[in-house]
Amino acid sequence: MRYTLLGLLLALFCPLARAQEAQTEDAFFIRKLYDQTLTNSSCSDWLQYLTRRIGGRLSGTPQAAAAVEYTYQMLDTLGLDTVWLQPVMVPHWERGEPEQVRIVNSLKMGSIDLNALSLGNSIGTGPRGLTAPVVEVRTLEEADSLGEQLRGKIVFFNTPMDPTELNTFNAYGKAAGARVYGASRASKYGAVGALVRSLTTRLDDIPHTGSTVYTEDALPIPALAISTLDAELLSQLLKEEPVRVYLRNTSRMLGEKLSYNVIGEIRGSVHPEEIILVGGHLDSWDVGTGAHDDGAGCVHAMEVLRQIKLAGYRPKRTIRCVLFMNEENGLRGGRAYWEWSDAGQEYHTAAIESDRGGFTPRGFTVDGHDEVFNAKFKKAIEWLPLLEPYGLSFRKGGSGADISGLKSQKGLLFGFEPDSQRYFDYHHTPIDGPDVVNRRELELGAAAMLSLVYLIDKYGLEVE
Amino acid sequence: MRYTLLGLLLALFCPLARAQEAQTEDAFFIRKLYDQTLTNSSCSDWLQYLTRRIGGRLSGTPQAAAAVEYTYQMLDTLGLDTVWLQPVMVPHWERGEPEQVRIVNSLKMGSIDLNALSLGNSIGTGPRGLTAPVVEVRTLEEADSLGEQLRGKIVFFNTPMDPTELNTFNAYGKAAGARVYGASRASKYGAVGALVRSLTTRLDDIPHTGSTVYTEDALPIPALAISTLDAELLSQLLKEEPVRVYLRNTSRMLGEKLSYNVIGEIRGSVHPEEIILVGGHLDSWDVGTGAHDDGAGCVHAMEVLRQIKLAGYRPKRTIRCVLFMNEENGLRGGRAYWEWSDAGQEYHTAAIESDRGGFTPRGFTVDGHDEVFNAKFKKAIEWLPLLEPYGLSFRKGGSGADISGLKSQKGLLFGFEPDSQRYFDYHHTPIDGPDVVNRRELELGAAAMLSLVYLIDKYGLEVE
Known part of the structure; x- marks a missing residue:
């Protein structure tokens, strides 16, 4: 970015100009994140693999295990600081013969x-x-x-x-x-x-x-x-x-099996103790291949980390991608994660779940603990002018099942909210496959989450 | 609607309360129009017929003629005041044998x-x-x-x-x-x-x-x-x-053929001379069946008139549905219509074209003659609080090819603007068929246009 002398003086001495300067800089950077995601993303390829090569990923099945292995490997290629598997016992239910x-x-x-x-x-x-x-x-x-x-x-x-x-x-x-x-x-x-x-x-x-x-x-x-x-x-x-x-x-029901949440993170350079989680759930139903529910959410979350690295952006806070196991029939992955996080006295300043499909983004639902919600939501709302050009808004509402238990940590919880019209055409059916996910719509979802993560990371959500 | 005595007194004597009362009444009525359209619409059935039974409707072909006949008949079932065919000479181009x-x-x-x-x-x-x-x-x-x-x-x-x-x-x-x-x-x-x-x-x-x-x-x-x-x-x-x-x-190119714009209208009860046009184009390319381009726009426009009759709403202004012929390779229908309308000294206070597909509505582009645009656009913007709950907004921008020539009449021109991400996946291809149009998304488009028509009709766009 080039400065004129006047601009430089204004930026140094005038708080309003500084705020405007920051907003311009943010607008440019978010535009860059969108451009980058729309021209160089892996989320569609990952989704193809998860759905076409692996298939339906019901908890406890070999496909669920393959999805753990595959996404672990993919996260491991991104140059993150840590990638790990978090063990979790899951129910293993079997559909059996075709129903009559x-x-x-x-x-x-x-x-x-x-x-x-x-x-x-x-x-x-x-x-x-x-x-x-x-x-x-x-x-x-x-x-x-x-x-x-x-x-x-x-x-x-x-x-x-x-x-x-x-x-x-x-x-x-x-x-x-x-x-x-x-x-x-x-x-x-x-x-x-x-x-x-x-x-x-x-x-x-x-x-x-x-x-x-x-x-x-x-x-x-x-x-x-x-x-x-x-x-x-x-x-x-x-x-x-x-x-x-x-x-x-x-x-x-066949009894319990060992499975995993898949986790990767970039450690924060200034406030590593403030975690910004992005996530989806890796398991799906056995019919269909879980493309919108929730392959899309997983690759959204993975793409956020990939784009941060690609942009050469060094986050102040810890950005963590969590692919939860067993959202569909037990929520064991979510529960195990909350317990572990609470036990380690972690603090999630924000968590964003994508579990409403890979359609054109409309915004985010926002939820949080009563004690802090209003003040933190107010802070987030200040960012709206930067998000509205991308068709994004906020509304109060539940975030996502897998992150709901983090509310007690008193951060802000977001649910990525794409257009909802087609979701229940496919939800939990044999036709929820990659052919009903549009590549651009999927990429725009990743870019939307990425932009919010950037703003949370840069400005934080903590209030005095 | 029931009134309390206090409410009645306030409504009679306080302009602000009157304005709020009107807005509440409008909000209820628009909600009713949406409910009605989402539970009782014909647009999807009409689109199925236009695409599956008739098929691609290139100007000058028997299919285009069949589409004229079919939509004329359908409009004729709606109990409108007038339904007519407007002759227009169109080019008849033929693709010929498969290309190599x-x-x-x-x-x-x-x-x-x-x-x-x-x-x-x-x-x-x-x-x-x-x-x-x-x-x-x-x-x-x-x-x-x-x-x-x-x-x-x-x-x-x-x-x-x-x-x-x-x-x-x-x-x-x-x-x-x-x-x-x-x-x-x-x-x-x-x-x-x-x-x-x-x-x-x-x-x-x-x-x-x-x-x-x-x-x-x-x-x-x-x-x-x-x-x-x-x-x-x-x-x-x-x-x-x-x-x-x-x-x-x-x-x-085979030379010219006689074809038609298909027109139906409900005559206004107070200002019949003020026309509110809703339209799309009836012709399509020969490959595919022109479902998004522009079967969707035609059935949107037809549904607006159907819903007005169904609601028992008696418009003050004339509501006219125009299905234009030959938008794709000549714009002859549009030109013939403008000339005829100008020659008859008609006045279109507003025209809304739907020609961007049958996807989830996002709003309307708004255009108009320089002399009047700002004042009229300002008036329309006052309605936004009633439209925003449905995800609709306005932005300045071109309306639609078929209505562009009405700008000289100095009304306001609107282009229905649905989500654009998937349109060019199908546009002008063999796969633009009814299977890629979502029924709810299509119905929401009709409801969006209908709501705007209602507001224009009720409040008018004329400025002193």
Whole structure:
């Protein structure tokens, strides 16, 4: 950067000019980071490898182990100060043979096979399957109100995602309770199985898996998702006649396995004790190849470190990339990391998780401990003029599951927020593959996170 | 809407409260328009028909005629006040047999067929084709500087789109000159053919067509686009050895045909003389099925009128949907419309064109006559608080080719601006089909245009 004499004098003696000078310098540097990321990035190649070569990376599988090894190696090529594996015990759930969900001997339609996937963590029906009458409900509360009427039944949670929610994550949040807790709730009243409508705004034949949680107050029963078109069909048929469904899945929990979070960091030159975390989760569901969920988030985080090195930027604070294991069906990686970090009396001044796909960036959700949130958020908001030219904004909201436990350290937590319209077209399905991730959109996500990391690193988030 | 007594008194006697009341009412109504569009829209079905059933709609073809007929019929079902066809003579260009572009007898690679498409309006090589040495240039200016060295050559305009432009339309604007004027510029110096690098930021095997314009100062020569990967290959090979290329295409201009703009309107109840136009263009290229370009824009505009009727909203001003013919290779529909409108002393207080695809809305570009632009733009900006919750903003910039000629009427011109990242993955290619248009994103576009139309209609854009 060249200075005129006047500019130099102004910069030295006038605080306002100094602030403007800094802002201009920041604008140039962020522009440089974007240019560099859009012309020289590895995130797309990494994602291709994770998805096409390795594939679905369910916790405990050989693919998850391969992803640990691969990303460790890739981080190790970046010239970071440290790259390491953090051991974590994870559940190993197995889907088993292809699921069968069949409407049996309908008067109007005969027998019909539905498009179905076991929910993650589901138990199996046993090899012979089970057949029972179906009862449809919209909500967990409706299941409660039917109570003993559910005994011996398969409870069908037909909870559509609300299409009028502009942010599809809000619609997901409103509808996901039935998937997570439906089986246990139904079981409490003696139900023998649970079917849930897939969580997507689309009407199509693609079933969406996702975790179910067995609460301690009920016996586990098999839980499966059916496609939205099949949910519509089943619902329509139930209006016309009693319906019996045959379920068969051989899913089972195999016990725990050793796995790892993959971590790499550049140590801060001035405040190494202030950690800025960027992360995603390395595991995915077994169907599909986890491209948007969350291969994209992993390569975003890795690319941030790569670009920092490429730019020759020496961070004041410690920049750490964490690829968490087991977000999908246990959050063991996140929990292990928080415990370890707390035990070592670490301090995360900021953490940014990318777990909403690789779409065009819109900004970041921001969360934090009540005691510090307002003051720190105010500080971050001052950077908005530098981020808005890139279509980025901040809004209050949850950050990401893997970093949520860091809130007690009282730093600021960010969730990278890309455009949400297409995410639930692919989420937890066989079609979440690299062909539905756009290279530029992916790169822009890395650049957005990188720019925020740069600003946090340069100015810090600590308040007096 | 229910009023409390206090609210009523405030609303009657306090202008500020009245303004707030109006804004709350507007916010509710816009929310209702969004809800309605996201739960009950026809735009996706219309687009399926236009693309899957009718297909590519190049001016002068039977498909273009079928699209006129279909959209006329669809508008006619909406209960509008008038639906009519406006005659317009259009050029009828024919691509002819599949194009051949072949590197001939390379020392290193033998003969290689490249992925190519004739540019729209291009003449043919004749049935035997032509073979000539290739000269690579980056820009029209570089062609000028080589001058007579281009005689007898095929000039290869290898102009990549700049990946660092965040808005891909800016990159397109910077690179498109070579496609539009390259052939004529090269011909001025005696070149026998022109090859252009396809206009996309992707590296792939898909050639992108688009119009070339033969200027009057040079003989027409054949002009074809090659895919970006083939452009890279050709460029690399040219660094290593002289390259000769064989071109063969049988493209030709067949003369003019009668076609139509399709128009439907709801007549204003208070200011019928103030027209608010919403539009897109009905023609597309012959390759692909013109889903994003510009089936999406047509169904956006049609949906705006459909939703107005569905909401039972009676507009004060005339709301007119215009589906323009021949935007791609002549702009005859636009020109005919402007002339007719000017001759009838019409006044378009606003016109909104959607011709940037069916992606998630980001806002509108705004343009207008110098004499009135600032005052009217200021008025529109007051509505931003009502549009920002939907991710919409305004920025100064060109509106759309089909409405550009309305600027002399001194209304405000808007270009609907969706996210631009993926547009040039599909633009003018065989893969611009309905499968790459997301239903929600398409619906959100219609809702965005609808909301703007509502505000213009309710408050007007006229300034004292």
